[in-house]
Amino acid sequence: MSLDNFFNAQSVAIIGVSRDPNKVGHVIFRNFIDGGYRGKIFVVNPNAENILNYRSYASVLDIPEKIELAIVAVPAEIVPKVLEECGRKKIQNIIIISAGFKEVGNYKLEKKLENVIKRYKLRVIGPNALGVFDAYSRIDSLFLPRFRMSRPKEGVISFVCQSGAVGSSIVDLATAEGYGFAKFISYGNAVDVDESDLIDYLGDDENTKVICLYIEAVKDGRKFLEVCKKVSKKKPIIAIKGGVTEAGAKATLSHTGSLAGSAEIYFGVFKQSGIIRAENLEDMFNFAKILEKCIPPKGGRVQVMTNGGGYGILAVDAMAKNGVELAKLSNETKKELRKNLPKIINIENPLDLVGDATSARYKLCIDACMKDENIDILLIIVLVQTPLIATDIVDILIEANDLKKKPIVVVSAGGEYTEVMRRNLEENGIPTYTYPEDAVRAIQQLVKYYKKSRVVSVTK
């Protein structure tokens, strides 16, 4: 009973496709048509004959072909019956979008689902879920219209999210910022498939290099611990726990019908299982980016270079605050740089290349640092607003990064002109950050992850 068909089904039945374009089932149907899904699509609605030129079946039982995945968007009371029909039709993987179960106190109806699931040995995501988006197969059960929520390009981050709203809006935001995704799963009430099942599956998923996780409550603590322990040795898991305070925990009860439990216990489990804990959504993606793109560093010693003195100061402030180690340039490097750099430049860490730094000056320093055995990671701050930085700085950075000798992390803050450069770097495998603090905290996680785990490399 694999989860594979949730992501790779060659045929899908959408059950509950209304004629009304604003209704959930219709939106999902449209997303399959418009999103580039290459499998076969079947529509189920007993009250229609045709919807958007697709024949509408009264029940999945009437469909003459094999179905690998069903998506259910009918009123809650009908869901058990529909699920039963899926069982009889031998559809093993089912996503239930419909809400109105445990999360509104309707435990009885949710119990009914459990019974059908057991009887037919089904695998079910949901209910009360957005379901699945797979950037490769274009399976897309998210009932958010594509013009309101952009779908991400293919990437290597997978995001497992208990909350549909958090998940979808953050995927939307991250897409606008240029992130790619492998899979996004919002699993709602988790009547069957839970966070641990999904993490376990993603552990073996070739498209997934980094797993992000938003949870309010874990269904089975022991299972979660064991799965995460295993998977975090293969690839990083970054998690946020919603409901860490008393007020937050209270609010989770009415959200997905689960009591959040003590934050300390969760944080203990995170630690034991090798999960990287993020304080907030912004951190989660900042961490995911560095872990996705960077090669493993040999150690934690960071050399900072900058053409803006203030940024260098903010960076080393952040390093001291977060326990990230400042590299000490070797005497050889110092000599070489002293010989080749203008006198006014202090050969230090941070290496302030000052406001009139050219791309060539950066190249000189990057090359020297790449050879220096005292340096494990390069944090390069480039402010491209100054007239002397030419656009070839992008080539210089990408070429240095392509050597795959040491992780390079770039900080660059600005408007449209900066953004074009930043995107280019990111698309070529260099993580970039707007604020030095964010870069430093990401570096901290990178160092920690590879120190702890036996993973050789996340990136190919």
Added chain:
Amino acid sequence: MSLDNFFNAQSVAIIGVSRDPNKVGHVIFRNFIDGGYRGKIFVVNPNAENILNYRSYASVLDIPEKIELAIVAVPAEIVPKVLEECGRKKIQNIIIISAGFKEVGNYKLEKKLENVIKRYKLRVIGPNALGVFDAYSRIDSLFLPRFRMSRPKEGVISFVCQSGAVGSSIVDLATAEGYGFAKFISYGNAVDVDESDLIDYLGDDENTKVICLYIEAVKDGRKFLEVCKKVSKKKPIIAIKGGVTEAGAKATLSHTGSLAGSAEIYFGVFKQSGIIRAENLEDMFNFAKILEKCIPPKGGRVQVMTNGGGYGILAVDAMAKNGVELAKLSNETKKELRKNLPKIINIENPLDLVGDATSARYKLCIDACMKDENIDILLIIVLVQTPLIATDIVDILIEANDLKKKPIVVVSAGGEYTEVMRRNLEENGIPTYTYPEDAVRAIQQLVKYYKKSRVVSVTK
């Protein structure tokens, strides 16, 4: 000897305009021409007759008209002589862009400047500075080409920044995010005009409602304390201190030639003088936005409403962490909402309006909260990806905010579709945030500021 002409001069002499379009003086000259400055522009370069069809003078002494502001971009060694000429020409306000003074150990040359300044009673910003950008007069001494660094629209935030690179890149970034500015000043080595003078001036500046400050070291601690004490009663001052750790402090020495001093002393001074301390650049602008836009709250009790349960949880988590008070709905409000909202909605804080919330449902709740004496501030989370939120949510929010009864703060995360809505809200006076945590920490500062100060309102 007012600072007024730095921002409102009707005539400006740019001294050291090269023919080379990449040179500092030329870039500044271009920015005056292209940026919409309405005063008279004079060019000084003894080696040219005409530059871009402007007559070039050998010295300011040759200019037959009165000059209110000089901008100096000549090699460091010549600056004292040029300054002397400005004195003789009775130009009282001078911005020195040129670097190569105290910050590179050339204390002697900086001393020479001091002498000329005293002799002629000049007011000088710089040296080693970007100088001034004024969004209203379009005075713009920033030597960053306009195609690399966008200039902000007119606004009410003024930003005083010791570091040119931090200042300009952050203004560039903030501009792209839709912020408006009144004035931006990068004052470099502060041979004469220092941070305190500028803050004092901005305290009386009608265009400035919020003052942001990045400092590495303060020149005169007592003066700073007194000025900020006075000004922070009139308008909020938000400050970041660069060089708060030992490593950071060490790096400041080679940046602007000033020793940073103990962070604890600075933080003590911030507290005593009513300065709002920001941990990082992101916070600084998040705080500036709420202080710029919101009316003073009567108290600190916040009601959260959301159509994404997870966001509500993250918001109340952040409130508990940051000591922001959850409002308790009055019995009257509870009754009214219970009567009018679907049964599955818990009348609580956070008020989870659930995924099928319409704009009408939001309006109902906003109206009820506006009447409720137990609520001081509304934190409204709206995820517009769901098909049932219509675009009239924007009208509903703006209309409610326009009543000026209680501060409204909005959280909305997403891509392009969300961004259009978010911009609309911001332009109509509602501060918006991507992440609940950021909104909550901004609210914390809003409450703190109005609790402490006797200010009635920053906004008109």
